[in-house]
Structure formats: C-alpha cells, structure tokens
Amino acid sequence: MSDEQSRADAIVQGDRRALAQALTTVERGGQSARALLRCIPAGASGRVVGITGAPGAGKSTLTTALAQEFRVRGLTVAIVAVDPSSPITGGSLLGDRIRMYDLAGDSGVFIRSMANRGRYGGIAAATADAATLMAAAGYDVILLETVGAGQSDVAVADVADTILLVEAPGMGDEVQSIKAGLLEIADVIAVSKSDRADAPATFQQLRALVQMQHPSTDAWEVQLCGVSALQKTGIGPLTDALLAHQQWLIQHPYTPRAMHRRKSSLHRAIETQLFESLTQTASWVQAQHILASDRQPDTDALAQMVLAAWRTTP
Amino acid sequence: MTAPAHIRVLVAKPGLDGHDRGAKVIARALRDAGMDVIYTGLGLTPHMIVEAALQEDVDVVGLSILSGAHMTLLPKVTHALDAAGLGHCVVVAGGIIPSEDAHMLTHTHGVDAVFGPGTTTDEIITFIRTAVAAVRAQRA
Ligand SMILES: Nc1nc2c(ncn2[C@@H]2O[C@H](COP(=O)(O)OP(=O)(O)OP(=O)(O)O)[C@@H](O)[C@H]2O)c(=O)[nH]1
Ligand SMILES: [Mg+2]
Numbered sequence: 001m002s003d004e005q006s007r008a009d010a011i012v013q014g015d016r017r018a019l020a021q022a023l024t025t026v027e028r029g030g031q032s033a034r035a036l037l038r039c040i041p042a043g044a045s046g047r048v049v050g051i052t053g054a055p056g057a058g059k060s061t062l063t064t065a066l067a068q069e070f071r072v073r074g075l076t077v078a079i080v081a082v083d084p085s086s087p088i089t090g091g092s093l094l095g096d097r098i099r100m101y102d103l104a105g106d107s108g109v110f111i112r113s114m115a116n117r118g119r120y121g122g123i124a125a126a127t128a129d130a131a132t133l134m135a136a137a138g139y140d141v142i143l144l145e146t147v148g149a150g151q152s153d154v155a156v157a158d159v160a161d162t163i164l165l166v167e168a169p170g171m172g173d174e175v176q177s178i179k180a181g182l183l184e185i186a187d188v189i190a191v192s193k194s195d196r197a198d199a200p201a202t203f204q205q206l207r208a209l210v211q212m213q214h215p216s217t218d219a220w221e222v223q224l225c226g227v228s229a230l231q232k233t234g235i236g237p238l239t240d241a242l243l244a245h246q247q248w249l250i251q252h253p254y255t256p257r258a259m260h261r262r263k264s265s266l267h268r269a270i271e272t273q274l275f276e277s278l279t280q281t282a283s284w285v286q287a288q289h290i291l292a293s294d295r296q297p298d299t300d301a302l303a304q305m306v307l308a309a310w311r312t313t314p
Numbered sequence: 315m316t317a318p319a320h321i322r323v324l325v326a327k328p329g330l331d332g333h334d335r336g337a338k339v340i341a342r343a344l345r346d347a348g349m350d351v352i353y354t355g356l357g358l359t360p361h362m363i364v365e366a367a368l369q370e371d372v373d374v375v376g377l378s379i380l381s382g383a384h385m386t387l388l389p390k391v392t393h394a395l396d397a398a399g400l401g402h403c404v405v406v407a408g409g410i411i412p413s414e415d416a417h418m419l420t421h422t423h424g425v426d427a428v429f430g431p432g433t434t435t436d437e438i439i440t441f442i443r444t445a446v447a448a449v450r451a452q453r454a
Contacts, residue, residue: 020371028319090320091345095368096354103338104362110369113352115320 004032008039011137017108019137023112030276037129046078046135047246050160052146057166059145060099061229067102067103069239076108079136080127081145083116084240089138092116098146116147128159157185158264162245164238167206167237169199183209185257187220188241194226219255220248229230237258266294283309321349321446323374325369328391329381330357337378342429344376345436359389364398372403373446381411384419386444392424404454406438406443 001009010018025180026033049066051059067077081096087169092115103109112134114126127144134142144160157163183189189210191203203226210222223241227234249258278284287302327334334356337358352370354363367375375395377415381386388407391449395403408429416428427441 017368019367022373024319085350086345089346089348091348092350093345093353094350095353095355097352101355101357104358104365112369113350115350136446210450220423 002035002039004036004039007036008041008136011133014138016137019110019133019174020112022133023130026133027114027126029126029272033129034273037132038134040136044132044135044138044216046131046139046142047162047249048131048135048142048144048160049162049242050144050157051166052157052165053166053187053192054115055147056166057168059166059238060096062166062227063096063145064100064102065227065229065232066233066242067100067109067141067143068240069235070163071106071108073137073239076138076139077141077306078110078137078139079103079129079143079145079185080110080112080114082114082116082127082147084147085117090117092287110134110137128265131149133263146271154220158261158268160251161261162242164242166192167202168192169194169196169202183213186222187245188223188225188238190234190238191224191226193228193230195231199226218247222250278306278310281310281313320372321374322352322372323349323376323442324352324354324370324372325362325376326354326358326366327365327378327380328358328360328363328387329354329379329383333380333415334378336380337376340376340378340408340435340438344439347439347443349442360387360394362425363391364394364400367395367400367403368398373449374404374406374442377405377407377409379411381409383409384409384411385415388419388425389423396424402449404442404449406442408433408438 007018011022019050022036025036047181053059053061063079063081067079070077075178079100081094081100083094083096085092092114094115096113097111100111103111111114112130115128117126129143131142163185164181165188166258167189169191189206191199191206193199194203208226210224213222225234225238225241227238229235252258283306287306290297323344325337325344327337328333338353341353344351350394352366352372354366358366363375363377377388377391381387385409390403395401395405399426404426406427406429407425410431411419411428416430419425419428426445427446429438
C-alpha cells in the first residue's frame with residue numbers, strides 16, 4: 001500500500017494527527033498534496049458553510065456559538081479559520097482561536113487556522129482541499145471562516161455549499177456597498193451583535209435589501225436572522241436556516257450557483273496543475289532570474305516566453 | 315516544486331492571571347520573521363495547548379508564563395506533547411523564570427529553551443529557525 005493510501009486511510013478512520021498533517025500537506029500544495037487527495041474517497045456527507053463578513057463583524061464568535069449548537073444537535077464540527085498573511089514577509093498572525101476558547105477540549109470539534117497566501121496554491125485551493133479532508137475524516141459540518149475582505153471571499157464562496165454573511169450593526173451606508181458583492185452570494189444573513197441598540201435598524205435595512213432580490217420563484221429565499229453570539233440568542237433559528245439550505249441544495253443540485261461551484265472547482269484544478277507544470281520549465285527559472293536582475297521587466301513578454309517554451313515541452 | 319513549509323508556531327499564555335502583552339509582542343515578531351503564528355490567548359490548560367498543537371500541526375509551542383507556575387505547567391505540556399506523539403515539537407518558554415528552574419526545565423523536562431526578560435526577539439527567532447531546521451532535517 002502506498003504511503004498516501006495509508007495516510008488517507010488513517011484520516012478516514014478518524015486519526016486526528018493524520019488529518020492535521022494532511023492539512024499541512026495540502027496547504028503546501030504541489031504533487032504530494034495531489035497524490036494524497038487522489039487517495040481520499042469521494043462521497044463524504046459533510047457539508048461546508050462559508051462564513052464571511054467584514055473584519056470584526058463577529059465571525060469567529062458566531063462560528064463558536066454555531067459549533068456549540070451543532071454539537072448539541074449531535075453533529076461533529078470542523079472549522080477552518082482563515083486570516084490574512086503579510087504580503088511582504090509571508091508570515092501571519094492567526095488569532096481566531098482566541099474566540100474559540102469554549103470549543104477547546106471537545107473531541108467532536110477540530111479547528112485549523114490557515115494563512116491567506118498568494119493566489120497560486122493559495123486560499124481557494126488550500127481551503128477547498130482542507131474541507132475535502134475534513135469531510136473525509138467524518139465531520140458532519142465544516143465551518144469555513146474567511147478573512148472578511150476582498151477577492152478571497154469570492155473564492156471561498158466557490159468552495160462552500162452554504163454561505164453565511166455576517167453583518168454587524170451600525171454599518172450605515174456600508175450596507176449599501178455590500179449589496180453588489182457579498183449580498184448576492186449569501187444564502188443566509190446574520191445580523192450579529194443583536195444585543196446592541198443599533199441592531200434593529202441594520203436588520204430593517206438588510207431586510208429591505210433582501211426583499212428586492214431573487215425575483216425567480218424556484219430560487220432559495222435568502223434567510224435573515226438576528227443573533228447575539230455573546231448572549232447566545234438567535235443561534236437555534238440560524239442553525240435551522242443553515243440546515244434548511246443544505247436540505248434545499250440536495251433537492252436542487254443544478255442551480256446556477258451549484259453549476260458555478262463545479263466550474264470553479266474545475267478552474268482551480270486546471271489553474272494549479274497548469275501553473276505547477278509551468279514552474280517546472282527552464283524558461284520559468286530564466287524568467288525568475290530576469291525578475292531579480294531587471295528593474296522594469298516586460299512581464300507580458302516574459303509570460304509569452306514562458307508559455308511558448310511550455311507549449312513545446314513534451 | 316514545493317516551497318519549504320512555513321514554520322508554524324503556537325503561542326499560548328496558560329493561566330488566567332496577568333496580561334498577554336509579552337506574548338503578543340513575540341507573536342508579532344515571529345509573524346514579521348515570516349512564520350505562521352497561531353495565537354490562542356489566555357487561559358488554556360496544558361491539555362488544551364497540546365490538543366491545539368496537534369490540530370494545528372505546529373513545529374513550535376511557545377509559552378509565556380508570568381504566574382510563577384512554570385514548574386508545574388511546563389512539564390505538564392512537554393509530557394502531554396510526548397504522550398500525544400508530538401515530541402518533535404520545539405518547546406520554548408518566556409517569562410520570569412529563575413535560572414535554577416530554567417536549568418531544570420531544559421535539562422530534565424524537555425523544554426528546548428527558556429527566554430528571560432532581557433532576550434531580544436532576534437535571538438528567539440534565530441533559536442527557533444535553527445531548532446526547527448534541525449528537527450525537520452532529522453525527520454526528513
Ligand atoms: N456586543 C457583542 N459583541 C460581539 C458579539 N460577537 C462578537 N462581538 C465582539 O466583536 C469583536 C469581534 O469579534 P470576532 O468574533 O473576533 O469577529 P471576526 O469577524 O471573527 O473578526 P476577524 O476575524 O478579525 O475579522 C470582539 O470584540 C467580540 O467580542 C455579540 O454577539 N455581541
Ligand atoms: Mg475571526
């Protein structure tokens with residue numbers, strides 16, 4: 001039996017250490033990651049909930065409260081918490097675990113922090129693979145907390161089955177600005193920190209926005225929930241909404257969103273494999289040297305050079 | 315080609331007493347040195363620290379201890395790491411730890427280094443890089 005196969009078997013049998021090490025492997029990417037993933041059996045039933053929203057919106061605190069509620073309902077939970085990494089040093093400070101203190105010590109919960117790296121082999125690919133591994137390990141629910149800003153949120157949306165948008169009260173005009181992007185991909189919206197006095201106003205604003213959306217009759221109707229993760233109010237109804245969406249997905253496997261997710265998955269696979277095979281070529285190495293020695297390199301020309309050389313590589 | 319994995323460090327401050335300013339300063343310095351730092355905050359028990367180290371698959375466990383409980387807490391962490399099959403983790407501790415205790419911890423309790431209040435972040439970074447490189451070379 002291959003080394004990858006025995007690692008995959010250990011993961012499926014619930015070996016937490018094997019899962020943790022495999023997560024490191026997929027985070028690094030490359031051929032060993034793909035070899036391992038090929039040994040992971042398909043068809044795991046765990047579903048992925050992407051939790052997105054602005055920095056500080058209350059994602060980690062809510063993720064913790066949701067995980068506790070899923071546990072009460074007899075479901076096991078794995079969490080991937082993504083935080084930004086420094087574009088300069090590549091290092092990262094991953095702090096989401098601070099808010100997840102109450103989950104420590106529960107063997108039905110597995111938490112992994114991940115840095116949001118550059119594009120290639122970066123967040124989209126690694127989080128999708130992480131979710132695959134966690135589902136294979138038998139976790140019923142996989143909660144994916146995003147960094148809460150920019151491009152990576154859209155990428156995580158491609159990975160998740162259900163998208164929970166967390167909106168803190170008091171965003172004022174900003175509620176308008178999220179309309180274009182995040183609101184469109186949200187399946188469930190939670191107004192967080194509903195213990196605060198300004199929460200009802202935000203709730204009303206969002207309800208007005210949601211009601212303007214989704215004219216088609218067979219589409220999922222976006223659910224809006226008010227929650228306080230600190231006071232543990234509204235968590236039950238929010239959990240119901242998330243589970244209802246997962247049921248709905250089972251009955252509607254060919255919605256535009258589901259199709260989009262499949263396409264994204266194919267794109268990601270092509271992108272990673274293509275990029276990897278490009279980096280194997282001599283002209284890639286040559287291009288790196290030019291980048292290091294030429295202050296204003298013509299990157300378009302370099303790209304053409306690399307691609308031309310790649311096409312002729314057997 | 316796969317780049318070498320980033321060094322992953324778990325930074326924790328066991329015990330609920332005191333503050334975690336020092337731990338945060340170290341955490342930031344390690345991040346700026348290009349490491350992935352998982353910061354867990356205050357109050358984790360040795361058991362919770364080891365479980366977090368396992369889930370996060372870290373190379374290093376860094377503990378900040380101001381409470382004076384280092385002689386009970388640190389051996390508990392290193393022994394629990396060993397028991398969990400995580401004996402390869404480099405364990406470093408910072409805080410106010412008398413030198414006799416530090417000697418005892420590093421010589422009989424599996425702590426790799428104890429950094430006193432005067433230690434610079436550069437010294438800590440250098441120590442971690444060297445120790446992790448050695449462990450990785452040994453395990454490869
Ligand atoms: N009043 C109130 N405050 C909350 C609630 N949930 C979270 N907070 C506070 O909001 C702040 C941010 O919470 P986090 O859960 O860390 O938010 P986050 O979205 O995960 O933040 P990032 O990961 O940094 O983007 C913290 O100070 C929390 O204590 C809530 O239900 N009520
Ligand atoms: Mg967070």
